[in-house]
Amino acid sequence: MIQLIELTKRFGQLVAVDHVDLQVKRGEIFGFLGPNGAGKTTTIKMLAGLLKPTSGRALVDGFDVVTYPMEAKRAIGFIPDQPFLYEKLTGIEFLRFIGSLFGMEKAEIEWRISDLLGLFELDGWRDELIEGYSHGMKQRLVMSAALLHNPKVIIVDEPMVGLDPKGINLVKRIFRQKSEEGVTIFLSTHTLEIAQQLCHRLGIINGGKLIAAGTIPELMAVLEDKTDQTGTLESLFLALTGKSLHE
Amino acid sequence: MITLALLFWVVIFFLFYKVLVYFKSIEILGEILLAKLMAVVFLTFFLMLVVSNIITSLSTYFLSEDTKLILTLPVSTEKVYLSKYLITLAHSSWMVLLFGIPVFMAYGAVYGASIGYYLWLATILLVFLLIPGGVGVMISMSLVNLVPARRARGALVVLFVLVLAALYLFFRFLQPEKLVNPEKFSELIDYLAMLRLPTSPFLPSHWATRSLFPLLKGQFDESMFFFLLLLSSGLMSALAGSWVCRLLYYRGWSRSYESREGGIKRMPLLEGFFDFLMRPLHESTKAMVMKDMRIFLRDARQWSQLILLCALVVVYLFNFKVLPLNKVPGITFYLENIISFLNVGLAGFVLSAVAVRFTYPAISLEGRAFWIMMSSPVELRRLIWSKFWTSLVPLLLLAEALIILSNTFLHVTQFMMIISTVTIFLVTIAIVSMGIGIGAIYPRFQVEDVAQIHSGFGGLIYMIICVTFIGMVILLEAWPTYLIFMARIGGRYLTLAQWIEVIFCLCLTVFIILAAIFVPIKLGLKRLSRLEM
Numbered sequence: 001m002i003q004l005i006e007l008t009k010r011f012g013q014l015v016a017v018d019h020v021d022l023q024v025k026r027g028e029i030f031g032f033l034g035p036n037g038a039g040k041t042t043t044i045k046m047l048a049g050l051l052k053p054t055s056g057r058a059l060v061d062g063f064d065v066v067t068y069p070m071e072a073k074r075a076i077g078f079i080p081d082q083p084f085l086y087e088k089l090t091g092i093e094f095l096r097f098i099g100s101l102f103g104m105e106k107a108e109i110e111w112r113i114s115d116l117l118g119l120f121e122l123d124g125w126r127d128e129l130i131e132g133y134s135h136g137m138k139q140r141l142v143m144s145a146a147l148l149h150n151p152k153v154i155i156v157d158e159p160m161v162g163l164d165p166k167g168i169n170l171v172k173r174i175f176r177q178k179s180e181e182g183v184t185i186f187l188s189t190h191t192l193e194i195a196q197q198l199c200h201r202l203g204i205i206n207g208g209k210l211i212a213a214g215t216i217p218e219l220m221a222v223l224e225d226k227t228d229q230t231g232t233l234e235s236l237f238l239a240l241t242g243k244s245l246h247e
Numbered sequence: 248m249i250t251l252a253l254l255f256w257v258v259i260f261f262l263f264y265k266v267l268v269y270f271k272s273i274e275i276l277g278e279i280l281l282a283k284l285m286a287v288v289f290l291t292f293f294l295m296l297v298v299s300n301i302i303t304s305l306s307t308y309f310l311s312e313d314t315k316l317i318l319t320l321p322v323s324t325e326k327v328y329l330s331k332y333l334i335t336l337a338h339s340s341w342m343v344l345l346f347g348i349p350v351f352m353a354y355g356a357v358y359g360a361s362i363g364y365y366l367w368l369a370t371i372l373l374v375f376l377l378i379p380g381g382v383g384v385m386i387s388m389s390l391v392n393l394v395p396a397r398r399a400r401g402a403l404v405v406l407f408v409l410v411l412a413a414l415y416l417f418f419r420f421l422q423p424e425k426l427v428n429p430e431k432f433s434e435l436i437d438y439l440a441m442l443r444l445p446t447s448p449f450l451p452s453h454w455a456t457r458s459l460f461p462l463l464k465g466q467f468d469e470s471m472f473f474f475l476l477l478l479s480s481g482l483m484s485a486l487a488g489s490w491v492c493r494l495l496y497y498r499g500w501s502r503s504y505e506s507r508e509g510g511i512k513r514m515p516l517l518e519g520f521f522d523f524l525m526r527p528l529h530e531s532t533k534a535m536v537m538k539d540m541r542i543f544l545r546d547a548r549q550w551s552q553l554i555l556l557c558a559l560v561v562v563y564l565f566n567f568k569v570l571p572l573n574k575v576p577g578i579t580f581y582l583e584n585i586i587s588f589l590n591v592g593l594a595g596f597v598l599s600a601v602a603v604r605f606t607y608p609a610i611s612l613e614g615r616a617f618w619i620m621m622s623s624p625v626e627l628r629r630l631i632w633s634k635f636w637t638s639l640v641p642l643l644l645l646a647e648a649l650i651i652l653s654n655t656f657l658h659v660t661q662f663m664m665i666i667s668t669v670t671i672f673l674v675t676i677a678i679v680s681m682g683i684g685i686g687a688i689y690p691r692f693q694v695e696d697v698a699q700i701h702s703g704f705g706g707l708i709y710m711i712i713c714v715t716f717i718g719m720v721i722l723l724e725a726w727p728t729y730l731i732f733m734a735r736i737g738g739r740y741l742t743l744a745q746w747i748e749v750i751f752c753l754c755l756t757v758f759i760i761l762a763a764i765f766v767p768i769k770l771g772l773k774r775l776s777r778l779e780m
Contacts, residue, residue, distance in 0.1 A: 045779075045780070048618075048621075048622045049621055049622050050618055050621050050622060050779065050780040051779045051780070052777075052779060069624075070624045070626065071624075073622060073623060073624040074624040076622070078622045080618060082615075084614070084615035084616045084618065085616050085619075086538065086542060086614075086616050086619075088541065088542040088545040088546055089538065089541060089542065093538075093541065096534070097534050097535075097537075097538050098619070098623070100530050100531050100533070100534030101531050101534060101535075101619075101620075101623040101624070101625050102623065102624060103530065103531065103624070129545070
């Protein structure tokens with residue numbers, strides 16, 4: 001469902017993403033881990049169409065994001081880490097606007113909005129201007145917008161930022177449910193616990209290079225090979241990104 | 248581009264130079280008029296600076312994003328005050344400086360002033376800015392403790408625009424052109440008598456004038472006294488600002504987050520009407536237009552500019568109504584038609600001034616939410632054209648209303664009416680297209696205040712290009728229009744050579760208009776499609 005082929009992004013001299021090769025299957029929840037500045041957000045932005053690759057390709061649902069951007073974007077529900085929205089629209093107006101951009105039928109937009117506002121507990125705020133929403137509410141509104149058109153792929157940058165424990169629990173439940181329905185989820189996170197609980201497979205990126213990818217047992221095996229000892233996901237992450245546990 | 252900006256600056260200089268040379272040539276009264284004009288310029292700048300500092304300080308002290316971080320750091324209130332004070336001064340004063348410097352330089356050129364005048368001018372201007380800065384900050388500090396910052400800013404912007412519009416209408420309806428009419432000479436004497444009265448000696452504009460004006464003639468008189476008055480008041484106002492800040496800042500900052508900005512939330516009738524009008528449009532285009540319309544009506548900083556626009560239109564039409572053309576017997580007919588032709592240029596200029604506020608910022612107004620458009624399956628071409636149509640319809644209505652009504656007041660021939668309505672139709676399309684295109688070439692998604700969009704470099708470039716374009720169209724149309732007009736008046740046919748000239752000029756005009764419509768949109772689209780967020 002998602003395929004990255006030699007994907008590279010340079011900003012002048014800086015190589016933010018360096019020849020990344022990766023495949024994510026249908027219905028899979030793939031966690032993208034890495035320290036700050038490793039290239040997670042850059043990769044996600046290239047998938048979402050906000051950045052253009054310097055070289056290599058990124059395919060979503062079989063469509064190249066550069067040569068067939070409309071088809072690729074139609075398959076994606078994108079959730080950024082910072083929920084910048086049209087502050088002067090109400091929640092329901094914003095969702096209707098997004099539905100129209102994705103070419104949905106009016107009736108379909110209305111019942112999907114009704115479902116999603118209930119699911120994300122924004123019912124009471126539907127007619128309030130977004131400028132009055134808290135950060136967490138804006139984040140939940142962005143998630144509603146991303147799920148509105150029933151995307152085949154959900155791309156999320158730091159999904160739990162700004163959410164309270166109840167919200168985090170809700171999002172985990174929704175992602176699992178979506179995954180069971182065959183939706184592919186590509187998420188970047190710093191929170192190893194969430195990655196461990198939620199993801200079928202993980203990829204670890206450091207200095208723009210994908211240094212490891214696989215299921216948690218597969219990655220643990222890598223750790224054992226490297227250090228001759230068993231450990232946790234945290235120790236694996238630190239070992240692979242070149243930092244000791246004492247750092 | 249910098250050359251074009253400099254050119255604009257030079258034009259202001261020469262315009263003022265011409266006016267000042269004319270004033271100076273009037274015996275006895277010339278000097279008084281020049282001094283009074285300088286006092287009026289300083290007073291206007293002072294009032295504009297006070298209001299501008301109030302609005303800017305509401306943003307810098309209370310609503311800007313960095314304040315949240317700064318207030319958590321171990322930084323004293325005085326330091327926060329001082330840094331924000333300097334930012335406020337810079338943001339609210341650069342425009343006044345930009346337009347003020349050529350005016351005062353024109354004074355220097357008219358009097359052949361020495362280098363001392365220019366050095367003194369620079370000093371006076373810098374010191375002059377301090378007072379409205381301190382006053383503005385103090386007013387906004389007090390205001391925010393009464394009304395939360397977001398509401399205060401919205402209300403202030405509306406108030407500011409209303410005051411400007413009222414002042415504009417007031418001065419226009421005084422009909423100052425009557426003062427140059429010999430029949431009204433007695434009124435002129437009264438007017439000058441009024442001018443001889445001193446302006447309030449307590450106003451900084453008076454001190455600045457009294458300090459600067461003698462230097463034009465190489466005299467120093469009381470310049471130092473008035474300069475010290477300005478300097479001490481400026482420093483005192485800055486110091487008083489810091490006291491007020493210590494007393495009121497935290498309380499006001501906390502209150503600024505207690506409320507949202509006011510605005511109209513529901514407008515079912517208007518929305519229903521627009522929905523009906525946009526039936527033929529694509530669903531996503533319709534959604535984009537509706538979204539822009541809602542945001543426009545809910546943002547006081549955007550819709551309040553319509554008040555100024557209305558004042559502008561009323562005065563524009565009033566000017567044509569009171570034009571004393573019938574006082575020049577014999578040539579009235581020609582004059583009316585020539586003015587009708589120049590009217591197209593003038594209307595084009597007014598439309599550019601309107602478009603720089605409403606059309607040019609259209610793309611930048613997407614703001615940091617632009618990621619939504621970029622990650623949606625909507626081609627940027629559709630976004631650009633939706634913005635184009637949203638701007639074009641109201642501007643076309645405005646343009647045609649201006650031209651048809653003013654031509655009716657002028658009693659022009661049917662031929663001139665057709666020429667001007669068709670020209671303004673095409674010119675408006677080009678003005679809108681250039682606004683959207685250049686706005687897309689210079690997008691400013693990160694600005695916290697919408698006024699910063701059109702007052703930036705791109706806005707200036709847009710205005711310069713618009714004025715150049717309108718000038719070219721008028722010049723190219725003038726000759727063929729003259730030939731056809733004169734032939735019709737004389738009951739003659741055009742010669743073959745004249746036909747060739749007419750066709751050549753008109754083809755070139757059409758080519759320029761078409762280029763102005765399509766090239767900016769194409770360049771803007773190219774820039775946006777390369778944009779990365």
